[in-house]
Amino acid sequence: MAGYNLEAIEAAPLKEDVDIVIPTIRSLDFLEQWRPFLKHYHLIIVQDGDPSINIRVPEGYDYELYNRNDINRILGPRANCISYKDGGCRCFGFMVSKKKYIYTIDDDCFVAKDPSGKEINVIAQHIKNLETPSTPHYFNTLYDPFRDGTDFVRGYPFSLREGVPTAISHGLWLNIPDYDAPTQLVKPRERNIRYVDAVMTIPKGVLYPMCGMNLAFNRELIGPAMYFGLMGEGQPISRYDDMWAGWAAKVVCDHLGFGVKTGLPYVWHSKASNPFVNLKKEHKGLHWQEEMVPFFQNLRLSKESDTAAKCYLELSKMTKEKLTEVDPYFEKLADAMVAWIEAWEELNPAVDGKDVKAK
Numbered sequence: 001m002a003g004y005n006l007e008a009i010e011a012a013p014l015k016e017d018v019d020i021v022i023p024t025i026r027s028l029d030f031l032e033q034w035r036p037f038l039k040h041y042h043l044i045i046v047q048d049g050d051p052s053i054n055i056r057v058p059e060g061y062d063y064e065l066y067n068r069n070d071i072n073r074i075l076g077p078r079a080n081c082i083s084y085k086d087g088g089c090r091c092f093g094f095m096v097s098k099k100k101y102i103y104t105i106d107d108d109c110f111v112a113k114d115p116s117g118k119e120i121n122v123i124a125q126h127i128k129n130l131e132t133p134s135t136p137h138y139f140n141t142l143y144d145p146f147r148d149g150t151d152f153v154r155g156y157p158f159s160l161r162e163g164v165p166t167a168i169s170h171g172l173w174l175n176i177p178d179y180d181a182p183t184q185l186v187k188p189r190e191r192n193i194r195y196v197d198a199v200m201t202i203p204k205g206v207l208y209p210m211c212g213m214n215l216a217f218n219r220e221l222i223g224p225a226m227y228f229g230l231m232g233e234g235q236p237i238s239r240y241d242d243m244w245a246g247w248a249a250k251v252v253c254d255h256l257g258f259g260v261k262t263g264l265p266y267v268w269h270s271k272a273s274n275p276f277v278n279l280k281k282e283h284k285g286l287h288w289q290e291e292m293v294p295f296f297q298n299l300r301l302s303k304e305s306d307t308a309a310k311c312y313l314e315l316s317k318m319t320k321e322k323l324t325e326v327d328p329y330f331e332k333l334a335d336a337m338v339a340w341i342e343a344w345e346e347l348n349p350a351v352d353g354k355d356v357k358a359k
């Protein structure tokens with residue numbers, strides 16, 4: 001175990017409360033390297049592409065694996081809301097989980113090291129982010145005041161120091177950054193080597209590009225809004241799955257009084273997907289994001305929408321009303337958003353306190 005962070009590994013925080021969701025169209029060999037950190041947790045693997053292919057799960061892991069046939073069987077006609085041939089299929093795993101927290105990771109991500117050379121325990125850091133409050137109403141210039149060795153700075157109103165519950169923890173990536181195809185094309189050799197030791201709350205009213213590569217969230221607070229859209233085969237757009245989920249989930253968090261943190265932990269992203277293929281998949285999204293972002297920036301949810309599921313249904317109506325003029329695709333997406341919520345509610349019948357209401 002030389003080189004491993006034994007203390008953190010032994011901790012395996014909240015192992016009964018966390019599911020790890022992995023979408024894959026490749027192989028799960030990357031899990032070999034993660035074993036010391038992830039072996040204590042339950043995996044939900046969403047196998048994309050040809051369901052007749054048998055994928056090998058490295059030994060020692062406790063897991064459930066779903067392919068397209070399983071998704072069709074479990075969701076019936078609503079299965080159409082789950083993307084095919086796009087990493088967005090991962091949200092099926094969010095729906096079938098019964099745990100409080102989800103950590104989702106791509107199959108080309110590996111354990112990263114901090115500047116001291118210590119291997120980073122991603123789950124421990126995400127759980128720390130999620131279990132401590134966020135501060136979306138006023139920025140703390142020393143970043144997350146709930147980290148060890150820091151606090152609220154002078155001039156921070158005491159009335160705001162309680163913060164709000166954290167719903168989303170967005171981790172980052174060393175090595176291959178999460179660039180769009182045009183940026184990948186002009187900077188093919190760019191690597192992220194900068195480890196920034198900071199976690200911060202994204203302010204209320206500010207949107208961000210959420211990446212699904214290294215992401216954790218509290219599914220009791222925000223699960224129904226973590227829909228990764230309708231992308232991939234048969235759709236005019238791909239690779240905006242996490243963006244759509246991130247914009248929607250952020251406006252829902254802002255409305256319900258939950259927070260979103262970004263920064264730590266890092267993973268090591270090893271494989272650049274092909275920028276020419278990505279350009280083909282993304283090009284409509286590159287245009288549409290100029291309309292989608294203002295749409296999310298300007299919408300106001302009603303006070304009747306006091307749970308993530310209700311907010312999401314209201315959002316589906318707004319999507320149909322406002323974005324269909326951009327492209328008829330958005331009508332299909334809006335219907336898929338409704339199907340997603342119906343399927344979520346069927347698989348996750350509301351019990352008191354589960355469908356968390358706004359404060």
Ligand SMILES: O=c1ccn([C@@H]2O[C@H](COP(=O)(O)OP(=O)(O)O[C@H]3O[C@@H](CO)[C@H](O)[C@H]3O)[C@@H](O)[C@H]2O)c(=O)[nH]1
Nearest residue numbers: 023024025026048085086087106107212213239242273
């Ligand atoms: O058709 C597919 C394609 C991919 N997957 C699985 O999804 C993740 C991410 O795929 P990939 O590594 O190819 O994507 P990147 O360009 O590196 O990553 C970013 O693009 C996002 C948009 O989808 C993604 O979330 C980002 O992290 C891997 O596990 C693939 O196996 C798939 O299931 N189906």
Ligand SMILES: [Mn+2]
Nearest residue numbers: 106108271273
């Ligand atoms: Mn990748």
